[in-house]
Amino acid sequence: MEKYAVIVAGGSGLRMGTTVPKQFLEINEKPVIWYTLNTFLESFDDLEIILVLPQHHVETGKTIIADTIDPNRIHITIGGATRFHSVKNGLELITKHSIIFVHDGVRCLLTTDLIQRCFRGAMDRGNAIPAVVPFDSLRIETFNGNEIVDRNKVRVIQTPQTFYSDIIKTAFEQDYHEAFTDEASVVEQLGIKIHLIEGEETNIKITRPLDLLIAEKVLEERALGLS
Numbered sequence: 001m002e003k004y005a006v007i008v009a010g011g012s013g014l015r016m017g018t019t020v021p022k023q024f025l026e027i028n029e030k031p032v033i034w035y036t037l038n039t040f041l042e043s044f045d046d047l048e049i050i051l052v053l054p055q056h057h058v059e060t061g062k063t064i065i066a067d068t069i070d071p072n073r074i075h076i077t078i079g080g081a082t083r084f085h086s087v088k089n090g091l092e093l094i095t096k097h098s099i100i101f102v103h104d105g106v107r108c109l110l111t112t113d114l115i116q117r118c119f120r121g122a123m124d125r126g127n128a129i130p131a132v133v134p135f136d137s138l139r140i141e142t143f144n145g146n147e148i149v150d151r152n153k154v155r156v157i158q159t160p161q162t163f164y165s166d167i168i169k170t171a172f173e174q175d176y177h178e179a180f181t182d183e184a185s186v187v188e189q190l191g192i193k194i195h196l197i198e199g200e201e202t203n204i205k206i207t208r209p210l211d212l213l214i215a216e217k218v219l220e221e222r223a224l225g226l227s
Contacts, residue, residue, distance in 0.1 A: 001123065002098035003047040005040045005160065006090035009033050009061070009105030010054050010079040022206050023105045024060060027216050032206055034064050035108035035219070040101070041070050043115040049074040050090040051105075084180050088172045099123065100168055101160035102183045106206040109218050110160070114200050118162040121197045127163045129184050130199030131155035157182060158199040167192060202227075 009023040023033040033051075040049055053061045055078050065074045077093055079086035087102055094100060099122050101115065114130060121128025134156050138149040161183040171187040180186045184194045202218050204211055221227040 002096045002165075003044050003101075003119065004050060004094050004098050004165075005047060005101040005103060006050045006052065006087055006094075007033075007036060007040070007103050007105045008052045008079070008083060008086050008090070009036075010052060010083070010086050021054075021057065024057070024064075025206070025212060027108070027212060028219060030067075031064050032108045032215075033061075033105045034067065036103065036105050036110070037065070037068050037074060039108075039110055039112060040103070040115060041068060041073060043112040044119070047073065050093050051076050052079045052086045052090045053077075054079050082176065083182075084172075084176045084186065087183060091169050091172055094165060094169070096165070098165045099162060100165050101162045102168070103160035104205055107159055107203055108206060109200075109202045109204060109215055111200060111203075114203065115160060117197060118160050121195060122162040122164060125195045126167055126192070127161070127184070127187060127195055128197045129161050129194055130158040130203065131196045132158065132199040132201060132203075155196060156199075157184065158203050159183075163187060 024031050037049060040047060051061060051074055053076055058076055061076055065071045068074065075093065077089050080089050099119055101118060118128045118130060134151050134154055138151050138154060139146045140149050167187060168183060171190050174189060188194050204214065206212060206215060218227065
């Protein structure tokens, strides 16, 4: 089965308080997106990557790609006005029947094990969406105030969200709607059941300065074989 990863890296540095987009910030002298790209390249020898970048950061992206373990398997396309349109641009480059991963470029701590489990889950059931149980107590606002939510019935959704190509490409032929917060919500609009698999606690999205410190610590422990 052909394998493609559409990696969306169109974020800004606003919440980081930097002028450098978060996907290009460095952890241990390597950009965040560099770790993401290499993990996907390591997961399968035959996986191709579509890296979706803002137009004005294409040259930066090319420099980072050249430093990965297999630059020839990475292709760049330009992002759109929203995540939906950026993913759609990436999908348009894929014409073969395949399994497609869609991943946030700043989730740089995912493992090859998660990618491979997503692949197997999508092969078996058509899609596989990684998710984890929240640790915090949760409440939902109601007409009368708020009430407790059973956190065991709630899941925090992650990426890579993984699908058969015919499913996700058909889903992205729909018109954009603001309710489309991720790829699963787009596919679900077709009436397709979404299947969750166990995600990873360390598969965090780098959005704040604290996240960079966490990522650095996780990568150090992995290098030492401690996690």
